[in-house]
Amino acid sequence: MITRRTLLQVGGSLGLSLVPAVGCARDRKEPSPTGSGDRARVVIVRSTQVMGKDHTIDSGRLWVMVEHGLRRLTDRPAAAALNSWIRGVDTVGLKVNCLAGRQMSTHLELVQALVGIAARAGLARKQFVVFDRSDLDLRHGGYPIRLSGADFRCVGNDRVGYEPDLRVMRSGASRFSRVATETAQVLINLPVLKDHGIAGVSGALKNNFGLVHNPNKFHLNGCDPHVAEVNAQEFVRRKQRLVICDALRVQVEGGPAFHPAGAVDQGAILLATDPVALDVVAWDLLERLRKQRGLPSLERDRRKPVHILGAARAGLGVADRTRIQVIEVKV
Amino acid sequence: MDRRRFLSQSCGSALCVGLGVGLGVGPTAHAGKLPGHPARWYRKLPLQRVECQLCPKNCRVDDTERGFCGARENHGGEYRSLVYGRPCALNVDPIEKKPLFHIMPGAWTFSIATAGCNMDCKACQNWQISQSRPEQVRSYDMPPARVVQQALSAGSKIISYTYTEPVVFLEYVIDTARIARGKGIKNCMISGGTVEVKPLLEACQVLDAIKIDLKSFSEQTYVTMNKGQLKHILRTLETIRKAGKWLEIVYLVIPTVNDSAGEVTRMCRWVKRTLGLDVPVHFTRFHPDYQLKHLPPTPYSTLKRCFDIARAEGLHYPYVGNLVGQGGEDTRCPKCGKVLIERRGFNVRGNVLQGGKCPGCGLRIPGVWS
Numbered sequence: 001m002i003t004r005r006t007l008l009q010v011g012g013s014l015g016l017s018l019v020p021a022v023g024c025a026r027d028r029k030e031p032s033p034t035g036s037g038d039r040a041r042v043v044i045v046r047s048t049q050v051m052g053k054d055h056t057i058d059s060g061r062l063w064v065m066v067e068h069g070l071r072r073l074t075d076r077p078a079a080a081a082l083n084s085w086i087r088g089v090d091t092v093g094l095k096v097n098c099l100a101g102r103q104m105s106t107h108l109e110l111v112q113a114l115v116g117i118a119a120r121a122g123l124a125r126k127q128f129v130v131f132d133r134s135d136l137d138l139r140h141g142g143y144p145i146r147l148s149g150a151d152f153r154c155v156g157n158d159r160v161g162y163e164p165d166l167r168v169m170r171s172g173a174s175r176f177s178r179v180a181t182e183t184a185q186v187l188i189n190l191p192v193l194k195d196h197g198i199a200g201v202s203g204a205l206k207n208n209f210g211l212v213h214n215p216n217k218f219h220l221n222g223c224d225p226h227v228a229e230v231n232a233q234e235f236v237r238r239k240q241r242l243v244i245c246d247a248l249r250v251q252v253e254g255g256p257a258f259h260p261a262g263a264v265d266q267g268a269i270l271l272a273t274d275p276v277a278l279d280v281v282a283w284d285l286l287e288r289l290r291k292q293r294g295l296p297s298l299e300r301d302r303r304k305p306v307h308i309l310g311a312a313r314a315g316l317g318v319a320d321r322t323r324i325q326v327i328e329v330k331v
Numbered sequence: 332m333d334r335r336r337f338l339s340q341s342c343g344s345a346l347c348v349g350l351g352v353g354l355g356v357g358p359t360a361h362a363g364k365l366p367g368h369p370a371r372w373y374r375k376l377p378l379q380r381v382e383c384q385l386c387p388k389n390c391r392v393d394d395t396e397r398g399f400c401g402a403r404e405n406h407g408g409e410y411r412s413l414v415y416g417r418p419c420a421l422n423v424d425p426i427e428k429k430p431l432f433h434i435m436p437g438a439w440t441f442s443i444a445t446a447g448c449n450m451d452c453k454a455c456q457n458w459q460i461s462q463s464r465p466e467q468v469r470s471y472d473m474p475p476a477r478v479v480q481q482a483l484s485a486g487s488k489i490i491s492y493t494y495t496e497p498v499v500f501l502e503y504v505i506d507t508a509r510i511a512r513g514k515g516i517k518n519c520m521i522s523g524g525t526v527e528v529k530p531l532l533e534a535c536q537v538l539d540a541i542k543i544d545l546k547s548f549s550e551q552t553y554v555t556m557n558k559g560q561l562k563h564i565l566r567t568l569e570t571i572r573k574a575g576k577w578l579e580i581v582y583l584v585i586p587t588v589n590d591s592a593g594e595v596t597r598m599c600r601w602v603k604r605t606l607g608l609d610v611p612v613h614f615t616r617f618h619p620d621y622q623l624k625h626l627p628p629t630p631y632s633t634l635k636r637c638f639d640i641a642r643a644e645g646l647h648y649p650y651v652g653n654l655v656g657q658g659g660e661d662t663r664c665p666k667c668g669k670v671l672i673e674r675r676g677f678n679v680r681g682n683v684l685q686g687g688k689c690p691g692c693g694l695r696i697p698g699v700w701s
Contacts, residue, residue: 173458214401216396254379256393262378
């Protein structure tokens with residue numbers, strides 16, 4: 001249970017303001033989180049050498065992949081792109097996904113590359129806060145719990161807590177992560193591409209279930225419309241600027257937990273500002289990988305990711321493949 | 332006795348040893364061994380998935396994930412209860428608070444709950460614990476034997492499994508109730524009734540009474556307001572009745588949601604036809620909370636109308652609840668009309684039952700009176 005004292009201690013040591021910094025983000029002219037509204041761009045960056053046979057990551061190569069991806073996504077240098085989203089902001093929340101432990105979590109090296117590029121662009125490393133559901137999940141994912149210091153911080157929602165008041169949605173009600181609602185003024189979504197036994201695909205949209213205190217209530221009907229309702233929260237739409245999906249290793253079957261037999265090395269990352277478009281492209285990639293392994297399509301397996309289509313219907317992004325520009329880059 | 336007083340009186344006992352143990356302890360915090368307690372009523376599926384068979388939601392739960400209730404987690408194909416022996420609420424209440432009016436009137440009941448619920452009712456009064464995960468609430472370390480010990484220490488003749496949804500901690504209920512029965516303590520379950528028949532029948536073997544919240548008499552309302560299904564609740568009511576356990580029903584009357592005369596009449600007729608005239612039905616007043624803060628409290632006139640409908644349909648024991656002193660709280664003999672148990676709120680002001688019979692006409696009044 002989080003007391004006000006604990007929250008203040010954590011917030012204080014993080015050097016964070018607990019005052020929602022609405023003004024910081026509102027006044028600047030930023031790209032819409034959903035691109036231009038009717039079209040979207042998704043960049044897939046691949047490298048055959050970013051991952052070693054023992055699944056170790058070549059950090060330098062991954063750094064280059066992120067830089068290339070940002071450049072192709074925004075038609076600007078990576079530093080300029082990050083600056084346009086982050087400059088003038090106190091704190092950036094990086095929502096990782098560590099549910100499946102070290103073998104199938106957002107790679108720490110991806111966070112390091114992103115923060116490193118930002119630092120080279122003149123931003124401070126300590127502006128970044130990596131967060132997920134719990135300290136324990138983060139530790140299992142390979143992240144050190146870090147509340148202070150010059151580098152980026154790592155903290156679980158269970159330590160910082162959830163808002164005391166409920167946000168009532170059409171199909172349910174939740175308390176949301178205080179890191180996301182209060183601490184961070186900008187959110188960058190860093191999901192892992194995984195098969196999901198109920199939702200079909202776990203990508204950008206599904207990763208934001210880690211923002212609520214009761215995700216177990218939201219898995220009925222393939223998570224539709226629950227995923228859309230969480231992602232439609234005003235603060236999510238306003239703050240979330242970028243998605244970088246970790247597809248260095250993809251769980252094509254048996255997810256969202258890690259099962260080695262169903263994990264495939266892909267050496268890829270996907271970047272977009274539109275979470276729906278990114279999830280559509282990630283869905284297609286997952287289907288291709290499943291087909292290569294002789295697995296049935298998600299629809300045939302009665303796990304068609306309807307939550308992605310529901311999010312599109314809710315106006316959260318573009319699901320029409322003819323309106324999604326997919327750029328593939330090899331590094 | 333309120334919670335504060337109960338806890339302060341228990342300071343010298345083992346109770347406080349467990350206080351706060353659950354603070355911040357995550358479900359996978361027990362390094363080297365599986366967390367929680369083995370769950371029952373599930374089957375294993377390929378890819379280390381499981382299908383829960385405790386309640387009719389039959390959640391298919393991926394490895395590392397939890398079911399809808401949030402109280403059970405899959406660990407590599409082993410389904411585990413995260414709340415066994417970890418109550419988050421302890422209290423000593425009058426049995427009338429449950430409400431159970433036909434079991435030991437005026438008795439104190441040691442009441443426990445754990446986090447989690449397999450429904451999501453928009454009118455929930457205890458959503459802070461029922462709709463939270465176990466690690467998000469303060470909990471006590473209290474195995475079944477210690478619950479019984481605490482009930483005895485508190486002078487309670489009954490243990491009630493209540494506040495949230497006992498179905499999600501049913502292993503704990505059954506193990507505790509079994510020990511309690513050996514000590515002469517009765518056991519009551521206060522439930523929403525979303526449970527499979529097999530575990531329910533196992534629970535019936537050790538329980539003395541069950542109160543079921545019938546939240547509406549409309550499938551559509553159950554889906555939209557409770558994330559449940561009426562047909563499952565009706566099946567539960569029939570099962571309890573056939574198992575011979577004492578059963579009472581609460582119908583929380585929510586303005587504009589389930590308060591139409593037609594719906595209440597259909598419900599009463601179903602009770603009469605399927606369960607019989609002797610099952611008490613409590614029409615209780617709604618207070619705005621959780622997701623229904625925009626609705627007003629139920630007016631007395633609505634509750635009185637429900638009460639009158641039940642009487643007109645011939646039900647022997649309708650009651651009005653959550654509204655003190657307006658009438659409808661007393662138990663009357665359905666044959667001669669004599670007031671047998673006079674109540675005001677949770678207080679029993681008089682009880683003239685003699686050996687469970689009306690002193691006026693001798694009619695046996697159904698219930699658990701001693």
